[in-house]
Amino acid sequence: xxxxxxxxxxxxxxxxxxxxxxxxxxxxxxxxxxxxxxxxxxxxxxxxxxxxxxxxxxxxxxxxxxxxxxxxxxxxxxxxxxxxxxxxxxxxxxxxxxxxxxxxxxxxxxxxxxxxxxxxxxxxxxxxxxxxxxxxxxxxxxxxxxxxxxxxxxxxxxxxxxxxxxxxxxxxxxxxxxxxxxxxxxxxxxxxxxxxxxxxxxxxxxxxxxxxxxxxxxxxxxxxxxxxxxxxxxxxxxxxxxxxxxxxxxxxxxxxxxxxxxxxxxxxxxxxxxxxxxxxxxxxxxxxxxxxxxxxxxxxxxxxxxxxxxxxxxxxxxxxxxxxxxxxxxxxxxxxxxxxxxxxxxxxxxxxxxxxxxxxxxxxxxxxxxxxxxxxxxxxxxxxx
Amino acid sequence: xxxxxxxxxxxxxxxxxxxxxxxxxxxxxxxxxxxxxxxxxxxxxxxxxxxxxxxxxxxxxxxxxxxxxxxxxxxxxxxxxxxxxxxxxxxxxxxxxxxxxxxxxxxxxxxxxxxxxxxxxxxxxxxxxxxxxxxxxxxxxxxxxxxxxxxxxxxxxxxxxxxxxxxxxxxxxxxxxxxxxxxxxxxxxxxxxxxxxxxxxxxxxxxxxxxxxxxxxxxxxxxxxxxxxxxxxxxxxxxxxxxxxxxxxxxxxxxxxxxxxxxxxxxxxxxxxxxxxxxxxxxxxxxxxxxxxxxxxxxxxxxxxxxxxxxxxxxxxxxxxxxxxxxxxxxxxxxxxxxxxxxxxxxxxxxxxxxxxxxxxxxxxxxxxxxxxxxxxxxxxxxxx
Numbered sequence: 155x156x157x158x159x160x161x162x163x164x165x166x167x168x169x170x171x172x173x174x175x176x177x178x179x180x181x182x183x184x185x186x187x188x189x190x191x192x193x194x195x196x197x198x199x200x201x202x203x204x205x206x207x208x209x210x211x212x213x214x215x216x217x218x219x220x221x222x223x224x225x226x227x228x229x230x231x232x233x234x235x236x237x238x239x240x241x242x243x244x245x246x247x248x249x250x251x252x253x254x255x256x257x258x259x260x261x262x263x264x265x266x267x268x269x270x271x272x273x274x275x276x277x278x279x280x281x282x283x284x285x286x287x288x289x290x291x292x293x294x295x296x297x298x299x300x301x302x303x304x305x306x307x308x309x310x311x312x313x314x315x316x317x318x319x320x321x322x323x324x325x326x327x328x329x330x331x332x333x334x335x336x337x338x339x340x341x342x343x344x345x346x347x348x349x350x351x352x353x354x355x356x357x358x359x360x361x362x363x364x365x366x367x368x369x370x371x372x373x374x375x376x377x378x379x380x381x382x383x384x385x386x387x388x389x390x391x392x393x394x395x396x397x398x399x400x401x402x403x404x405x406x407x408x409x410x411x412x413x414x415x416x417x418x419x420x421x422x423x424x425x426x427x428x429x430x431x432x433x434x435x436x437x438x439x440x441x442x443x444x445x446x447x448x449x450x451x452x453x454x455x456x457x458x459x460x461x462x463x464x465x466x467x468x469x470x471x472x473x474x475x476x477x478x479x480x481x482x483x484x485x486x487x488x489x490x491x492x493x494x495x496x497x498x499x500x501x502x503x504x505x506x507x508x509x510x511x512x513x514x515x516x517x518x519x520x521x522x523x524x525x526x527x528x529x530x531x532x533x534x535x536x537x538x539x
Numbered sequence: 540x541x542x543x544x545x546x547x548x549x550x551x552x553x554x555x556x557x558x559x560x561x562x563x564x565x566x567x568x569x570x571x572x573x574x575x576x577x578x579x580x581x582x583x584x585x586x587x588x589x590x591x592x593x594x595x596x597x598x599x600x601x602x603x604x605x606x607x608x609x610x611x612x613x614x615x616x617x618x619x620x621x622x623x624x625x626x627x628x629x630x631x632x633x634x635x636x637x638x639x640x641x642x643x644x645x646x647x648x649x650x651x652x653x654x655x656x657x658x659x660x661x662x663x664x665x666x667x668x669x670x671x672x673x674x675x676x677x678x679x680x681x682x683x684x685x686x687x688x689x690x691x692x693x694x695x696x697x698x699x700x701x702x703x704x705x706x707x708x709x710x711x712x713x714x715x716x717x718x719x720x721x722x723x724x725x726x727x728x729x730x731x732x733x734x735x736x737x738x739x740x741x742x743x744x745x746x747x748x749x750x751x752x753x754x755x756x757x758x759x760x761x762x763x764x765x766x767x768x769x770x771x772x773x774x775x776x777x778x779x780x781x782x783x784x785x786x787x788x789x790x791x792x793x794x795x796x797x798x799x800x801x802x803x804x805x806x807x808x809x810x811x812x813x814x815x816x817x818x819x820x821x822x823x824x825x826x827x828x829x830x831x832x833x834x835x836x837x838x839x840x841x842x843x844x845x846x847x848x849x850x851x852x853x854x855x856x857x858x859x860x861x862x863x864x865x866x867x868x869x870x871x872x873x874x875x876x877x878x879x880x881x882x883x884x885x886x887x888x889x890x891x892x893x894x895x896x897x898x899x900x901x902x903x904x905x906x907x908x909x910x911x912x913x914x915x916x917x918x919x920x921x922x923x924x
Contacts (some may be wrong), residue, residue, distance in 0.1 A: 155639075175589075175671065204598065205592070207666055208593060211662075211665070211666045211670050211674065212666055212669075213589065213621055214668075214910050214913060216620055216780070216914065217783050217910065217913035218669065218783050221782055221783035226783070226797060227795065229778045230620075230778075231627060233602075233617060234600070234618075235602070235617065236602075246631065249634075249635070253634075254638060255634050255638055281592055281597055281599070282598050284561075285596050370661070388870055392616045393616075394605070394612060394613070394614060395601070395602040395612055397606055398602050398606035398611070399606070411602075411612075414612060445895070446664045524599055525599050528599060529601065529602045529603035529615070
């Protein structure tokens with residue numbers, strides 16, 4: 155087994171990018187990552203995308219991406235795990251390098267949502283859940299999140315305002331990230347003046363349509379040392395699943411996929427939670443942000459919102475979280491999101507995070523959820539020297 | 540690196556299975572494979588499926604399949620490479636065992652097409668090709684195959700009747716395969732009495748809608764020897780891509796993805812083409828069957844049809860090909876097809892192929908194509924003792 159490093163990263167701005175196609179987005183982010191690494195060839199490409207088959211009528215993305223980038227001929231693997239597709243692509247690529255199958259691997263996450271209507275996207279997002287037992291009820295993703303929010307407030311006696319603070323924090327950081335979708339600051343009052351999308355969840359608590367692509371290059375750490383930039387080591391990468399149906403889980407407010415993936419990742423990295431300097435977690439809604447911090451083991455169940463209110467997740471807080479705006483602020487281009495998180499942690503580790511730079515970052519963690527927790531991925535990156 | 544073995548296989552009948560859902564198909568084939576191997580737990584599952592997102596509104600198949608089978612919690616990876624999705628799932632699973640990441644791996648290929656109309660499926664099949672430059676013209680997969688057929692006949696001066704013999708042979712073998720979709724014998728006259736689906740391609744030269752699932756279990760060869768059945772070794776597994784756009788290839792009648800994947804596979808297996816006893820190849824239409832045999836290196840370019848006419852691909856011929864009916868006869872449930880091919884080669888190697896058993900099979904090869912050759916996979920299995 156070899157030690158694995160990230161040697162190049164790149165991404166597009168996230169937003170409603172009307173003038174860019176799926177292919178344009180891929181080429182932009184992958185070219186930036188290749189330039190960043192200072193290399194011009196790769197052995198294999200892993201592609202993470204969630205909904206191109208529905209939203210762009212485009213399957214077979216592995217071969218398409220390889221060709222777009224001028225790498226036709228190489229093996230190309232396209233994976234899908236709902237909105238954790240990018241993280242799954244990274245995980246598979248990591249194993250390919252770690253276990254010695256490939257030396258230079260490109261990971262591309264991409265999603266193009268804004269060419270479709272909100273109705274089309276809402277329906278497409280429900281393909282992440284079971285069609286026979288969940289989607290047929292007509293519930294939306296926001297609807298499921300709203301139920302979790304209500305249940306959480308009820309069970310732990312937590313105020314909605316405290317949970318909603320997750321979004322206020324997200325916009326604060328996104329406002330200083332040039333790649334973010336939402337650079338405006340919001341206040342609690344703004345959230346509670348915004349429409350209820352599914353009672354009690356407010357519009358400003360949830361992500362929306364976004365286009366974007368993020369890419370990175372992996373290679374063995376030993377090789378990485380010969381390249382121009384400081385290599386960032388992948389200390390761990392793990393994935394796990396949970397019961398597919400929320401209603402069949404013992405505790406709907408705990409995503410066992412996250413719990414298991416985190417356990418495995420901390421064990422693999424031989425690192426404790428105290429050593430984590432920055433976290434990028436899956437706040438596709440405020441409540442999912444809170445649940446995620448708890449399931450990752452950073453805070454006790456039921457105390458996640460309070461942890462945020464106490465200022466722990468700010469850039470100079472105890473656990474700087476979603477430092478470039480998270481899914482809510484940077485934006486959530488589904489299959490690209492997991493790779494964005496990794497790119498952002500690499501920036502933090504390299505000291506390239508601009509106005510959002512956290513001081514003395516040695517270790518960072520990313521966490522992505524597929525569907526409502528049926529899949530989760532946890533990665534730990536570090537520059538321990 | 541470890542040697543890898545197939546220790547259990549299973550599949551459903553292929554056909555229009557109105558009373559079975561996508562999940563029913565998965566459970567049936569996976570349960571058979573687990574029973575065949577005599578095991579009841581796995582470390583990870585790889586899922587190959589092409590079009591569930593469009594045809595069943597179902598994404599996130601990795602987690603869904605893990606849960607359906609009672610394996611919730613384990614890592615689950617869903618991959619897609621058009622109609623080679625099952626082969627890609629196998630390839631990724633093979634690497635996981637070979638390089639030591641996992642010990643007991645389940646591979647599931649599944650597709651459910653017949654609940655949708657032919658028009659819906661025709662449109663969905665075109666998601667395998669580029670939307671901006673190919674699909675927008677309105678051409679269908681059968682249309683592309685028809686152009687290749689016409690070009691091939693013209694370039695090599697080959698009679699349509701000779702190429703069409705591929706389908707006659709397919710039905711002959713399928714007639715004796717209890718899992719096959721088409722168990723009727725057809726004659727050349729039947730083909731040329733069937734409608735032209737895209738000039739000059741006839742209805743009986745092309746695959747149609749099919750439902751089905753095939754599964755297999757991989758583990759290290761050393762572990763396999765402790766299980767109840769004769770282990771079948773995976774001697775090689777490789778994939779490659781080609782230019783995504785047919786019109787940008789130097790030679791439209793040669794799929795470089797196949798050529799490259801075959802080269803790599805023969806090198807990895809340290810085996811020559813003479814040693815191959817059975818071949819399962821990608822005859823989604825008669826012309827693709829012919830081109831595939833040539834690209835795999837079994838026969839000179841332009842001579843593939845003649846090779847079939849001379850009787851070489853029959854059960855007792857020089858190179859028994861598509862011994863259980865191939866895509867045309869057994870049926871082509873897209874994402875499941877690659878796994879069906881592997882299951883069938885395992886049957887041949889174990890001597891379990893019934894009336895279609897080839898004598899003294901020591902080595903078998905499978906070949907699957909994604910889209911019109913933008914992706915290809917070649918696997919070599921053997922029981923060399």
